[in-house]
Amino acid sequence: DVQLQESGPDLVKPSQSLSLTCTVTGYSITSGYSWHWIRQFPGNKLEWMGYIHYSGSTNYNPSLKSRISITRDTSKNQFFLQLNSVTTEDTATYYCASYDYDPFAYWGQGTLVTVSA
């Protein structure tokens, strides 16, 4: 089975960058699927942020386009989220997830990131 696990700081200061890692086990991120970041705000609204395809191409939510970057380290079977210039509005639980014929069949457990001074 594919397993995903998010990691990274749980507190980020306003104007700084948020950086998260998703470590994938049970499947190579270069073999197939696309690899996504999704966040859930307090109050439970879900927002799709973007993905990196197994080919290496990326696609981002235009609402974040100027601030977001998704990259990968194929040697470690990890992909990454960087979100720049964060504000308190970026406080959320961040999930990584995989997309195949069953969209988002596999999710990480989520990591709560709080943006606060």
Place this chain on the structure above:
Amino acid sequence: DIKMTQSPSSMYASLGERVTITCKASQDIKSYLSWYQQKPWKSPKTLIYYATSLADGVPSRFSGSGSGQDYSLTISSLESDDTATYYCLQHGESPYTFGGGTKLEIK
């Protein structure tokens, strides 16, 4: 962006009752519609994908229907374990967008 209007936002239902949750897309999404169940402090779990396909391991009391702009999730006979928040997702056009969620509780 495609807007997903999900209803109701919350509901109470009795054990054994038939429950239906709906999502309306702001344009035709050609059945690129999934349903997820989320329990407190857990990640969402796929119930239905491509509008009608039951995800692996999901009980057969869950079913999906719809086409075009209008979709629904039905639980044929509510069980206590179904207490959760349910979300729809359109993944036919980027940016993918979620419905606002339906919190389902047992009466």
